Amino acid sequence: MFYSNSLKAIVDVVSNFNFWSILIAASLVIFIGFIFQKKQLIFADWEKVIVKIILYVALPALALKSFLIDINTENIWESVAIAIIGLIFYTSLTFGSKYFFLKTTKSKQDTLAMSVAFSSAVYFGVMIIKAIYPQKQQEIDLYSSLFLVGFWIFMYSAAASIMQKKYYDEKTIQESLLDQNKKWWDFFKVFKNPIIIETFVGIFLWLFQLIPGVNIIKGGYSISRVDKYIPGVNQILSILAPLASPLAWFSMGSILAKSEIKEAFKSKLVWWASFVKSFITPLICLVLFIIFSLVFKSISETSISSLALVLSIAIVASPTANTIVGYAILYDKEPKIASHIGTLTILLSIVVIPVWILVASAIGATSLFTQ
Numbered sequence: 001m002f003y004s005n006s007l008k009a010i011v012d013v014v015s016n017f018n019f020w021s022i023l024i025a026a027s028l029v030i031f032i033g034f035i036f037q038k039k040q041l042i043f044a045d046w047e048k049v050i051v052k053i054i055l056y057v058a059l060p061a062l063a064l065k066s067f068l069i070d071i072n073t074e075n076i077w078e079s080v081a082i083a084i085i086g087l088i089f090y091t092s093l094t095f096g097s098k099y100f101f102l103k104t105t106k107s108k109q110d111t112l113a114m115s116v117a118f119s120s121a122v123y124f125g126v127m128i129i130k131a132i133y134p135q136k137q138q139e140i141d142l143y144s145s146l147f148l149v150g151f152w153i154f155m156y157s158a159a160a161s162i163m164q165k166k167y168y169d170e171k172t173i174q175e176s177l178l179d180q181n182k183k184w185w186d187f188f189k190v191f192k193n194p195i196i197i198e199t200f201v202g203i204f205l206w207l208f209q210l211i212p213g214v215n216i217i218k219g220g221y222s223i224s225r226v227d228k229y230i231p232g233v234n235q236i237l238s239i240l241a242p243l244a245s246p247l248a249w250f251s252m253g254s255i256l257a258k259s260e261i262k263e264a265f266k267s268k269l270v271w272w273a274s275f276v277k278s279f280i281t282p283l284i285c286l287v288l289f290i291i292f293s294l295v296f297k298s299i300s301e302t303s304i305s306s307l308a309l310v311l312s313i314a315i316v317a318s319p320t321a322n323t324i325v326g327y328a329i330l331y332d333k334e335p336k337i338a339s340h341i342g343t344l345t346i347l348l349s350i351v352v353i354p355v356w357i358l359v360a361s362a363i364g365a366t367s368l369f370t371q
Contacts, residue, residue: 022131026124026249027350033253050251051322054244059122060198061240066141067202068227071209081296082308083146085288090150093117093281094158100276104269111334114159115341116277118321121148123248124349125314136307143308144315149199155323156193163327251322252346264340274344278352282317286360293368306364306371313360317353319345
């Protein structure tokens, strides 16, 4: 039974037309970005403008849209479990991934650790899973948003702080310790980020539906479903949210064109970091899901959705986040290493993500997870 269910899940993925279509589409858009940069058909540093559009427009729209769905009270604890898994996972990687690189300098440890911890989550993993399961768009949006709460918080707080950190003499360190209150205050600035603001607004609107008596909108919708009674909300979010992936793929092609690909292939350290990013971190995520699903099943006699498992694994197996490469360049923190890891993980992801989707689908087809 275990073998037949897992084999069927693998065959379903491999034979899925949309699965191959999105991989080919992503590869093609990356290649177009590569050609545009090589032929200098676009102005210098154009990708900085694109990244701002993604960070300040497309991703906030996607974050809010993900939570504008009817809440399912039967699955509320599963949703909480997915958010907790995400928080545990990104907390562990943010502060623990440096231990994979103890033989390097502290500056390199920081850059390598952050490159391993954070993925281009929305641009690759989420889009590929959406292509495989077109009938489950709302569930995918919800699961990804919940799993990525920890991702957004840590990438714009702890990761930014770690990448800014410099290693000075003892006197400078003592002086910096005196300014500890300011550092704590700086941490809360992360909540000014548009993505995090829209994520928490979305969570509030989604949970607001649990209050009795709020379903007063025509059709039985809660007053928190602003997309159902304020004209234009749904259309605006539906137009802006999908911009994130194609723009990100295009800018990744540009980054590849600017990268020293041969040099990246020659570095053993870059290969090791890329291996940790592409294989070990998804394995850690997989183990977390199995543990939580077993605990969840023993407590409530239900388990976590196999879709949530496959989606989260695909997210974690995605290439290194462009934001981390940007931090490395901005703060002059081993920018070459970050760029090389970003380049290599983009190239590896074309093979790695499908492999992990097959593995997760096979495990998700077992009795450990809900189909």
